[in-house]
Amino acid sequence: MNSKSRIPAGNPSFEVDLFTLFQAVWNKKSIIIATSALCGIAALGYAYFVTPEYQVSSILRPAAINELDALNRSGVYTLPPKEALLKVGSSLESYETRLSFFKANQALFSQFKRPGRTLEQSFEDFNRDSLKLILPDPTKADSLNVSIGLELNYPKGVDGVQILNGFVDHAITAERDQISADLKVIVNNRLTELKGKIDAARSxxxxxxxxxxxxxxxxxxxxxxxxxxxxxxxxxxxxxxxxxxxxxxxxxxxxxxxxxxxxxxxxxxxxxxARPADSSLMRTEINxxxxxxxxxxxxxxxxxxxxxxxxxxxxxxxxxxxxxxxxxxxxxxxxxxxxxxxxxxxxxxxxGVEPLRAEIVRLGGVSNLDFTNLKLVSIDRKALEPVAPIKPKKALITLLGLVLGALFGILIVIAKYFVAQRRDGLQQPLSVQSRRDPTETTGAGNLLQKDLR
Missing domain, CATH: 3.30.1890.10 (FepE-like)
Structure with a gap:
């Protein structure tokens, strides 16, 4: 059964047989195959010649409790493992930390630099498009699986593994130095307060x-x-x-x-x-x-x-x-x-100054706390050299090129079919068409076949 549709084309009008149209497209399958092949080859060439893009990632988890025991037992600075992880995550997300690492390791970022742009502008492109931080879900803060992820997309020729691992170490070191500085400020403030109390007691x-x-x-x-x-x-x-x-x-x-x-x-x-003296007389007087x-x-x-x-x-x-x-x-x-x-x-x-002196001695020991071995987070997975690039996906690009080429070829064939049908319709007078013998060849499909021959 044939399906027909009436398509207006200016003043003349003619009918289109879809089966005949499909047959015409099938007869010109070589054109479709050729355009599909050309587009596929072009897509494959693009996939092979475009600069590959790789991706590396690293995962950080809370450190063990014993790693932060010395700091927490100081009684001056309390830092639970999850809070330490969030601090490191904040440092990883910090623009200042990223820029400082970018400036300190410019040799690793040579391919990210663009002519006519300042160092900060080149860093802005890298920071916006290449580095992505995956923070833990706040609704799952108490989960045992809390972690922070960091992903880096980089083109071929860039040592992305060294960049990501170096940046993680840089952020941890920066946060460790910040904690050390904060601790020293707190200890110095405490010492100043205690010395002030001793001075007051002395006064x-x-x-x-x-x-x-x-x-x-x-x-x-x-x-x-x-x-x-x-x-x-x-x-x-x-x-x-x-x-x-x-x-x-x-x-x-x-x-x-x-x-x-x-x-x-x-x-x-x-x-x-007055009486004559009597030598033989002795008197005793009691008065x-x-x-x-x-x-x-x-x-x-x-x-x-x-x-x-x-x-x-x-x-x-x-x-x-x-x-x-x-x-x-x-x-x-x-x-x-x-x-x-x-x-x-x-x-x-x-x-009353004995406890103050004891506290001064204790704080002196806290200020000498060694932070070089302080482990703020546990690096659950370091960045490893990727096996294959994530971009471009050659198979997908080639397949897409073939499909688009085939569609383009089909459009070309259909366009030629309608152009030929329109041209034949304009060449035949309307009166001749009305006296046409029914036994003669009917249908625009045979005209198209004749034209195509």
Whole structure:
């Protein structure tokens, strides 16, 4: 069964037989094969002559807990393995880290440089098109399979393996150096804080020491002033007592002279002096009353008064004066003040600084922590030399060239068919077509076959 369709072409109109069209295309299969072959050869040539592009990749995973134990046990900087992995991933994604590696290894990136472009512009193309970072899924942050991937696409002639492995090492080193710098800053800040506390304790101790010295000296001055006042009062008291005694003696001398008592006597002896003396008589007198001074006689009283008048110092008559002199002598120097002033290593007497000193020693050990062997991440897979390029895919390009060539050939044949049909339709008058014998050859397919012959 034939399928026909009516196709308008300007004023004339004619019918197209699809089976005849297919037959015409089949008859010209050599053209289709030729165009398909030419396009396939061109595609194959393109696939072989275009610069191959390779791909290498590397996978990073969290380091073991024991690798970061020394850092975490410092008590200054805490870094869990997963956080260390994210830090390295951030460094791998950092524009500054990538640019620094690009500048430090320009020999590896010679093919990425373009004439008339700056180094940063050439790096921008490489950074945008060649390097890709695959970060872990945030929804699976607690998964045991958390990892960071890094892919590098590079043309033939570039050492992509060395670039990718070198860049990973560069990023890890950069992050390790950053952690080391951060740790040193934290330790230095802590040390400054601790030293400030020790300085404050030292200042407080110095203030307390000066206050203690001032208190002791003030106490000594007060005690000295009190003793001097007491000594002055005692001396005045002794002087007054001596003057009173001299007045009493003068009065007693007057009485003794009036009674004619020259030598010391007693009241009973004075009464018996008028009687005749009896040498065989001995008297004993017992009296519980104090005998007045004038009974001592004028001679004794005048002698005592002369001694009191010639006395220049009464201190020896009072024991308290000697005690005061002793105490004043002791107050001339305060031994506790001298000891406080002669202290050599005063830091030994600071209170509450022992924990601060212990922390300073501990932080000193932390600041000397060796970061060269600090393993922030575990490189699960390093970049390896690829077996085959990822671009171009020669088989796919060749197949696509063949298919496109075949389609192009078919279009050529169909175009020629319609051109021939249109030309034949224009050459035949409309009246002749209406008187055409039915037995004659009908259909545009035979005209096309005749034309093709």
């Amino acid at each position: 407080n101790y110095e203030t307390e020491k000066q206050a203690r010295i001032a208190t002791l000296l003030e106490t000594d001055n007060l005690k000295r002033a009190q003793l001097q006042d007491e000594l002055k009062a005692l001396r005045q008291q002794l002087k007054t007592g001596r003057m009173d005694r001299m007045a009493q003696l003068s009065e007693a001398i007057g009485i003794a002279k009036a009674l004619g008592i020259q030598k010391p006597t007693t009241p009973s002896a004075l009464g018996d002096s 519980n009353q104090q005998i007045p001074l004038y009974f001592l006689g004028v001679e004794a009283l005048e002698a005592e008064r002369a001694a009191l008048k010639n006395r220049s110092n009464d201190d020896f008559t009072e024991n308290r004066i000697a005690q005061i002199a002793r105490e004043l002598l002791l107050l001339q120097s305060n031994r506790e003040v001298e000891v406080l002033k002669l202290r050599q290593n005063e830091d030994l007497f600071l209170s």
